[in-house]
Amino acid sequence: MAEAARPIRHSVRHKLLAIALLPVLVILPVLLGLTMYQWSLKFDRLLLVKVNSDLTVARQYLDHILDTTGERIEMLARSAEFSRTTDMAALLDRQRRRLGLDYLYLAGPDGRILAASPAGARPGPPAGPAPARGARSTLALLEREQLRAIAPALAARAEMSRPRDAVAGGSAAETRGLVAQSVVAARLPGSGSDPGGGTGGGGAVMVAGLLLNGNLSVVDSINALVYPPGSLPEQSRGTTSLFLGDLRIATNVTDAGGARALGTRASAAVRERVIGRGEVWLDRALVLEQWYVSAYAPLRDGAGKAIGMIYVGILEQPFAEAKRRTLAWVLAGFLLAALVTVPVFLLWARSIFRPLERIGATFDRVRAGDLAARTGVTRGDDEIGALALALDGVLARLQEHDRRLRAWNSTLNRRVEARTAALHRAARELEAATYQLVQSEKLAALGEISAGIAHEVNNPLAVIQGNLDVLRETLGPAAAPAETELRLIDEQVQRISQIVTQLLDFARADQPGTDPAADPGTDPARALADCLPLVGHMLARSSVALRQDIRATRAVRIGRIALQQVLVNLIVNAVHAMPEGGEIRILGRNEDRGGAPGVLLEVADDGEGIPAALQERLFDPFVTGRAGRGGTGLGLSICRRLIERQGGSIAVSSGSGGGSSFRIWLPAA
Template identity: 65%
Template sequence: MAEAPRRWRHSVRYRLLAIALLPVLVILPVFLGITMYQWSNKFDRLLTAKVNSDLTVAQQYLQNILQTAGERIEMLARSEEFAHSADLPGLLDVYRVRLGLDYLYLASPAGDMVAASPRGAHPLHVPGSAPARGARNLIEVLDQAELRAISPGLAARAEIVMVDATGQKPQQTETRGMVVQSVVAANRPDTGAPAIMVGGILLNRNLSIIDRINELIYRPDTLPPGAHATVSLFLGDMRISTNVTVAGGVRALGTRASAIVRDRVIGQGQVWLARAQVLQDRYISAYAPVEDSARQRVGMIYVGILERPFVEAKRRTVLLVVAAFLLVALVTVPVFLRWAGSIFRPLEKIAETFARLGRGDLSARTGVTRGADEITGLAMLLDTLLAQLQDRDRQLRAWNDALNQRVEERTVALRQAVHELQVATHQLVQSEKLAALGEISAGIAHEINNPLAVIQGNLDVLREILGPATRPAETELRLIDEQIHRISQIVTRLLDFARTDEPGDVDPATDPVQAVAECEPLVRHMLARGAVTLHHDLRSTQVVRIGRVALQQVLVNLIVNAVHAMPEGGEIRIASRDESFDGAPGVSLALSDTGTGIPPEILGQIFEPFVTSRGRKGGTGLGLSICRRLIERQGGSITVESDATGSRFRIWLPAA
């Protein structure tokens, strides 16, 4: 898995593709991303600057209201109509309405009321002085008692129920009122007594001022489609006059500014220029503190533009730029890939040719036949060199074949010599073995048969001497005869087993039934010692093509292995049947035991040399290998099946 990424990193094709596509798919997107990011930031700064200038206009308009009201009240106080009026209350009523004031009264500096409109007004706090020229313009916050002293209707109009941010749940009621008032000197010539004229406008619920500010700042067609602007005047953090609306189009009077805005503007006296949550929407907002005559921050003035249309406009712009980029990439990338392909295709063919060479294909060629660039020339030169290399290889192979022919001839001669040496060695070993076994057999026959003859002769002498007296011991004497005969038979079978087949005997013949019978005396002592019983089921009638001694060696080896596989005792069964194999007549010998079986991990290799199931202290692992060699040499076969219930060997030998 790690090789593929390494090939990718070092592949000329991918590196050329990267070089071709890097400007369009990497550099240009990064450049566009940075440009769009900077454009977005600049766009946001422009919007912030816009609302900042709008806030300045709103502040100036509010200040203009103060100055205009002061100038008009001063003109009234300096007019001849005021100087010679006999009905001051009626005159104040007329001018209060004409000037758009909520109250207008004339009082002495000590607070004595001279005339008031609305009539019956008795302000609790009368400004004590006024400038000799001009007007003193103030923003004040009057409590409910002060408003009621001027006019009960004014106090009622100032009341606004505070609601939460959703505009649904009534909370406490704000009874204070924010007013703009102007104080001018108003001395009548007929009395000569100093007096002041005070006029004011209640800003609570004064929607005309807010709408006028909104119309002045945000003229029609100055905002994109879907965008709208809002203006609000706050007493503390509560809207007392606004064009912000809640559900149903009702003005959001009594709603409050967010805590972060309140802390920044009223708490710290700073101007807020950033996005802010206004009820359920986000606005690009500007807030500025409003101060009273004592320089205390008593409220805020706000202007803002709905952010959503600008966000959508930016999104449309970004999508348009992305679409334009994709269109450019769609047009230019195939051109770049075509140019890159003219370079890396010959290189790929060269690499493929070298790969085929690495696999031994000397006929590999790049197939490049035309082109004027350096890489194409390199590919054609490589084909020329490969053709020369193939010719040299063909010559070398011819020389190699001739050399192999000579080596093969020498090898055949050497194999023949080795075979002749093996035959001679085998004949020599067998001769020496036969000589040794002959001497041993002679010694055994002399050393065992002579004592047996003496015993048999003496036993016969005893029968003659004792005559009828031997009848009580006739059974014991008969058993002695049988055991002497058995010893003689064992010695004879042992001598037969020691003999070997002659190498020149190419057509041996053996009766399997007789071979089994002759093997039993040789293993009887092992069967008795291991508590193993041997059962016969011999029904074959044919003789088989194998030497008698060789078949006895196979059977004895299998019986001995079976005894070792049954350490707690058991049963061995030997059966023989006439059976044909592939149309050839023969005999099938089956030998089974009830032992522990052959381990599965070595079952498939049990006939290999030096493979044994008895462990390190068991047999040599050569017995079954020799058995298979003896049987297969005569055209037979031997197979085995084994499990936890025991092992089953099956031998098939062709008929002699």
């Protein structure tokens, strides 16, 4: 017989479709995705490079302010106007206004203020001596008292409310001022000394300062220099801020109401890196609930301590939207190209699929037995067409050979069938005769044994029963304390009699069944309770524990004595299966089968187990699992007979590791 064709696991159609569509639908999207991913990374890097260069420009502009201020007051200190003036206060006030400074004063060698602008300013002495040449221009922190000593208006301008999330224990307002301060050596009028020669007019210095708190012109100038009109998309904007610590003291960042966000704080991450570690921040950052591509750098005083920050940033949202629009356009272009090219590829592939599909369908019909199947291809323009024509020729020759073989096979089959039928009849007759002989011999032996047992057992039972009745009459009321034991003897005598009767019934082939309508039913829990005194001595002697969990609430269609016989038989078998001791578990619950209500009883043990080969024949007469240990092989056969007579069933299962479980299902009464 020819081997059945294996199912096709990898269709040529699918392979050709994969070859046609893989570049367009898989490889191209992957390459496109990788390209767009790299483009997105480079785009983000370019934004960071942009803000980094903007930060450099902003820092250079701030340094330019410091350098320019120093150069201008140095030129003032060396000017002829300064050396010839008779009203130093007026000169300083005029030059301060012209240079856009917040204060300008001249201190003598002893630190005493010789002249100051604004008028009445009493700043403290400058920190450190002036350089011999040039100016020393640095950022400095002035306390509130120092600002008030210069001018109360400066202290008021510097003061800003801290936000609610300020550091615990800090002041509710920021009163310090961040100033760009320049110190140069000055030549006092009429001294004749050269400030650049190292004498400094006996140590006189000129100090100029520009308060950066609230100085919007500085940040606006930086922002205009860094982000001139047209340098950013219309939806984006560039922002610049100066910080004292992490507090914005000058900024063009606006809040939701359009006001400048003075007194707001930088994020904790920015503060930790820039102020805490003195590093430059170059990343996206949250600025007043909006994300900016940001750059922060520390601002240091003359001692190199980080006292503030300078910030530039670009609103990220327009660039993110531009990236999304670009990705959407690329995706739309790819989908449009796929919609145009994929149908063309499929049309080309169809000219290959069609002949292949016809060949495959022809093979399926031939495999199903239709040798008249043909591909229907009439032209062999290509290799596949030529293959289809060749297949049709082969099938034609195969069909002719098959016709001849069928004719020869038909004659042979008729002869074989006649002989086979005769052999089958003989085999069935022999099997029936053998089975009947075995059953006849078995039942004859069982009937003979049962009759002998009935005769031998019933006589002693009659004597026991008679003596029991005499004992009750003789003792009279004195028998009351032993009434339970006497009743138990009486019941067991009756049970022995019924067992003998049931054994005789089992031997008869035409035993009638019990009328279900007349059967009141048996409570499984009560029947099990009556069994325990009968097997208690065996359990104790064998160190076997019995655990019961009867949750069934239905009475079952079987006599109480018959159910006790089944349970006692199974318990005794379980005890014999556990010579070293163990546990017997008897469970019961309501269970319906085939729409009929009933009760499932399960008797399980931890014993030696039952071999798989023996499980199938375990309920046959004279088959026992206790070969050589006194088993007769009738107990389980009788149990099955009792249960099946009531429409129930009994089954056994046993694992390879030991332990057996008998499951009994009985219909409800």
